[in-house]
Amino acid sequence: MTAFPAGFLDQRYELSMAGVWTDISGYLLPGSGIMITRGHPDESTRTNPSSVPLIADNSAGRFCQYNPTGPFYGLIGRNTPLRISTLEGASYLRSETDQVSYASCPNAAALQITGDTEVQIDVTLGNWNSNQALCGKWVASGGQRSWALELNENGTLTWWWSPDGSTLVSATSTATVPLPPLRRQALRVTLAVATGTVTFYTAVAAANQAQLGPVLATSPAWVQLGAAVVAGANSVFAGTAAVTAGDVLSAPNGYLGYLGKVHAFRLLSGIAGTVKASPDFTAQTPGAASFADGQANTWTLAGTAEISDRKYRGHFEVTAWPPDWDPTGHNVKATITGSGVLRRLGQGNTPLKSAMYRYWTKLTGSAVPVAYWPGEDGSAAGQLASGLPGGPPMLISGSASLATSTVFPGSAALPAVGGSTWTGAVQPYPAAGTTVLRFLLSIPAAGLPQTAVLVMMTVNGTVGAGAVEYQSASGGTLEAAGIFSSGWSSTPLTGINGFTGIVSLELTNSGANMNWAFNLLPLGAGAVTASSGTAASLQTGNVTSVTVNMDPIALGATVIGHIGIQTVVTDLYTVMHGPLNAWAGEPAGVRFQRLCAEEGIAFRGVGQLSASVPMGAMSQQTLMQDLQECADADRGVIFEPRQVLGLGYRTVGSLCSQKPAVTADWNADEVSPPLTMTDDDQYTINDVTITRGTTAAAGSSSQQVQASGPLSIQPPPAGVGTYDTSATLSLADDTWPPNVANWMLHLGTVNEPRWPSITADLAKANIDPVFLYAAMDADLGDYLAMISTPVSVPPGGARQIIQGLAETLTLRGWKISWQGVPESPYEVIILDDPVFGRLDTDGSTLHASISAVATSMGVDTLAGYPVWTQAAGDFPFDILMSGERITVTNITGASGTQTFTVTRSANGVVKAQTAGTPLALYYTPILALA
DSSP states (O other): OOOTTTSOOOEEEEEEETTEEEEOGGGBOOTTOEEEEEEOSSSSSOOEEEEEEEEEEOTTSTTOTTOTTSTTTTTOOTTEEEEEEEEEEEEEEEEOSOSSOEEEEOOOGGGOOOSSEEEEEEEEESOTTSOEEEEEEEETTTTEEEEEEEEOTTSOEEEEEOSSSSSOEEEEOSSOOOOOTTSEEEEEEEEETTTTEEEEEEEOOOTTHHHHSOGGGGOOOOEEOSOOEEOOOOOOOOOOOOEEESOOTTOTTOOOOOSEEEEEEEEEETTTTEEEEOOBGGGSOTTOSEEEOTTOOEEEEETTOEEEEEEEEEEEEEEEOOEEOOTTSOOOEEEEEEEOHHHHHHTOOOOOOOHHHHHHHTOOGGGSOSEEEOOOOOTTOSEEOOSSTTOOOEEEESOOEEEEEOOOTTSSOEEEOTTOEEEEEOOOOOOOSEEEEEEEEEOOTTOOSSOEEEEEEEESSTTOEEEEEEEOSTTOEEEEEEESSSOOBOOOBOOOTTOEEEEEEEEEEETTEEEEEEEEEETTOSSOEEEEEEETTOOOOOEEEEEESSSOOOOTTOEEEEEEEESSOOOHHHHHHHHHTTTTTOBHHHHHHHHHHHTTOEEEEESOGGGSOBOOOOOSOOHHHHHHHHHHHHTOEEEOOSSSSEEEEEOHHHHSSOOOSEEEETTTTOSEEEEEEEOOSTTOOOEEEEEEEOSSSEEEEEEEEOOSSTTSSSOTTTSOOOOEEEEEEOOSSTTHHHHHHHHHHHHHTOOSOEEEEEEEETTOTTOOHHHHHHHHHOOTTOEEEEESOOTTSOTTOEEEEEEEEEEEEOSSOEEEEEEEEESGGGOOOOTTOTTTSOOOOSSEEESSOBOTTOSEEEEEEOTTSOOOOOOGGGOOEEEEETTEEEEEEEEEOSSSSEEEEEEOOTTSOOOOBOTTOBOEESSOOOOOOO
16 A cells, blocks of 8 residues: 555554454544544643544444443443554554563674674663663673663763673763654764773664664764763673663663663674674564564564554543434444543542552552551541551550641651550461561650650560660660560660651561661651661561550650551661651652552653652642642643553653754645634733642742833833732742742743644645654654744744644544644753853843844943853854844954844844844743753
């Protein structure tokens, strides 16, 4: 068949039935086309669920989930996964389900390169700012490490190698990988073993090559990435590990593999030497499980990796299957409505449990507790419920004040013990040689009147029991001690009155003895207070019960909660500092990713998540409220990824200073009518107040106002009057409200028209393939540029950040409409960048009037401000004066009136300029929010 756009558009519609993707394309009624909508059309951080309605032939009743005679009965139902795809143009190695899938070939003598080495890999990554292991010949077990390549979240590359299989040597690039507009890029690393010199390179595939073939086979124009790194002479170990593409087995930094596409990989013996392995995934048959490369190496797929030739347009859940028929009964149809996961999640109204509760109940594997009592019961409760399904409650005797203390930000209200005793039985569990008791504890600042056994676990080993005891001496002390056996105890930790934090008692058998560790993690602390030792001739066993305030005595306002028993020791600070402090200070993108992981939602990030705006303590809200809180703080974008049913988050930093993902040329007929430019006040905000905290506990605030200029709060004609907004955001500290308020003010006072919709008709016969494939792959948050616009609209074309998409697919047609917001406010300072790395002066004006064609002009700068640069290496750069973009090629004069040598009308504006007209850098130096 003739390929699109000359022929039919290859479309595939699949439902996941019993875990198998089943093609239903043949049952769909094309009608006037199928429209997929994604994203949102405005400056807000709120994203609408993706949506697609399909009309299917239901004459056989296959799309009625309640029809027992239907062919799909028992296989479909509410929220059955649906995916839609077109042809990619070439095959690729796809990994989107997990990050532990890859392709590999077994070790062979030709692959055991011990001298100079070169590796090339051509990949499309969903995120070029996340830790990913890309390729390697590396297995830690048995010391079979040879070499590995990793991408770091800060955008640098690290090349690892070992001279002996165990010793690690590494080199990290001195520059970050440039972000490819369409996410595809080739990487090259060379190692000269005589000096240990590692050199990194990148090459970006042309947009049409991204679909038609591997860039490695076209001798790409490699660009060196930073300076060569010299790590010292070391050969490469001739290990027996397999060669992997898409992951590194037991990666050096513990990184997981890639998410995205691998197009090709090459391993060379010698720099620009002999190719020893060269899998070309673009040439493979879709669905193939193995194949041979040009050197007769057999490559096989591991995990969920697959050879695919599909370009996914969206993943959905079927939220409705309503049948339809005409009076004759012949035209029987079903409307299959697919929706993004945001639709389902947005209907939830149950607040999430506390951070501590979620920590304990989301543990997996050996870390799962054998007993756990949160203590978050209501004030009228008569016992403390187990946090584990079917677990026995903790019984209370005496009087405890339940749900009275909110001293722990990571917990709901906890009980004050008073004079009560609590006892909880631990159900039998498989024998283990490790026993861990952890709980939250808050002791009044005035201390307790006497010695008290705060919490004790009864153990069926020879240790008898392990207890945490309080004594009133030395400002209050805590120690761990044995009870019911030959005594052992830790060194008392003093000055404990007023302590609020986590207590951990850890017992581990070691031969005939028992090692113990007693650790405290105070609320808000940056480290653990630890003590440890060995109890001779004692053994721990399984815990049979836990008792609080055994004696009992009057513990008053002492608070205890979240009591857990485990059979494995984990690093206390690493695993519990976050939930203890309700994740205060956690970057917005990291929080979004963590919440998705905890809820089992597939996640895709764009941008460096750890560099997003740090947030305040997480409150107990619905999942969508917590996720939206992340986007509100960071001003990023929530999206539903095309490649998987799940959620994505794009940081505000990833929106800034991009290269265009797609450039639409008006003169080349790449933009289709209707094309409407709108100049209104829909996004205008010139008075912003941001408050840190929550609506229940607000903190400091900052008001930022645009006081002058065309979109200022001044009455017309000096301004537009007041357009105000306010918000309370979860921010880490009081330095952030001014930053966020200023950023929102910056976005809200962009004096540009907006383009509600820009449409491309991809079925045009004369369409440029570079534009065609770029338009297909441009995604939410990408930069769309429209050039060569008519003279009736402002010069310079249109620069938009894509916020919404609508795709219409027919048998012979494909239209994409982009909804965007101005891109210019996202052009921010990039250090050392020749375009975005410049600082402006202030108060510069034209000294004397000039004609429309003058190539020299005088410029005055207000006293007290730096004058313009005269350094030859700083030229050229662009300035903006009264709507005309002017290129400056030289400046003379270090004081007074400076003389600019210029090239006029860089944006097509031809006009004379009047003395006193202000001028400034075309790319205004703006600091990014994060």
